[in-house]
Amino acid sequence: MITTEVTFDELAALMKKAAGVTVAPQELRQAAQSPFDSFGLDSLGLLGIVGELENRYGRSLPPDSERCKTPQEFLDLVNTTLTAGA
Template identity: 40%
Template sequence: MSPSTALSHEELAEVITRCAGARTDAAALRTTRPTFQDLGVDSLGLLGIVAELEQMFGIRLGDDAERCSSPDELLATTNTLLREAA
């Protein structure tokens, strides 16, 4: 993926499932808007998710991403940083 590509709900759901072991899908992220706590993702799980996104996009997401409390917040933070990096 290039840094100009936006993170989608589908991609984020896959990363959450793969890196934190929390089963979710794009539809659930869009409709129920769970928090990471709702999904059973702890702080270490979130760090793994952020690290994977950094690898995918080739940019540093930083502390703001590591402090996100929900997938929605992480999606918005990531896409803002991707736009800035473009």
């Protein structure tokens, strides 16, 4: 069985790729409860990340994924969704 879990490292890479926002993974981890906009990521950028993840895993994420306010909230939702169907 493959355990699929999106990490802070992966999220940081996606933020760069999908939204052009550069943030260090350890900074994301330390500020996991900080709002995305404090990293310079807006809802459109988050939507791009949702799209990237859906393509990568061939799974739809919940419609409220792009409304997550913090990296921790987003990763929790994404990982819950991905592991639920594993």
